[in-house]
Amino acid sequence: MNIKIADLDRREGEPLAFRLTLDPDELKARHQEIRGLTPVETKGEAAKLGDLYYINGDMQADVKFVCARCLRPFEQHVAIPFSETFAPAESLLADEEDSEILPLESDEIELAPLLQENFLLDIPAFPLCEDDCKGLCPTCGVNRNEQPCSCKNERIDPRLAGLADFFKDSK
Ligand SMILES: [Zn+2]
Ligand SMILES: [Zn+2]
Missing domain, CATH: 2.40.160 (Porin)
Structure with missing residues (x-):
């Protein structure tokens, strides 16, 4: 038209x-x-x-x-x-x-x-179901909006991730 x-x-x-x-x-x-x-x-x-x-x-x-x-x-x-x-x-x-x-x-x-x-x-390039969607846990894959998980990896600085692995392996 x-x-x-x-x-x-x-x-x-x-x-x-x-x-x-x-x-x-x-x-x-x-x-x-x-x-x-x-x-x-x-x-x-x-x-x-x-x-x-x-x-x-x-x-x-x-x-x-x-x-x-x-x-x-x-x-x-x-x-x-x-x-x-x-x-x-x-x-x-x-x-x-x-x-x-x-x-x-x-x-x-x-x-x-x-x-x-x-x-x-x-139209958003990164659509979110909710503004504060918690997303999937990068370790166990659980949907953190539906169920909490006990993974401790969430706040690790990527630069320190290698260090965390080192300590985990040495246990
Ligand atoms: Zn979502
Ligand atoms: Zn998890």
Whole structure:
């Protein structure tokens, strides 16, 4: 779905509401941490203000992850806000090239590719089932969220690990 610039020009600042569903299969294929995904429901508004064009709104979906620490599969509802500003490419000054303002390359704003990028950028590279997930014990492999273990290795400085082995062997 695209937003026609002429439509925004005609509305003179009055926002134009849009709804769009992003294809989950394509998004899943582009991010290795996404193990499953519902269609991404997107709601937003587009408007022209002054010489600039704006879009904003949010994207919602249920995402299946595997916790990077304890390897437990979990599902999370994500609500990702987005907001972008555009200006006609020819009106962007050279020194604005690095700014947050995106150049308008045609007479339409192509929503899907833009929103896909926004969505993927917000997906964590290290998803965690809980912020304080205790993870698996590196020695016995137990899930420390479910059951404590008595391994003493957790706080050993890796530089001292060799020393700990030395003392263990000499017992
Ligand atoms: Zn976890
Ligand atoms: Zn353990």
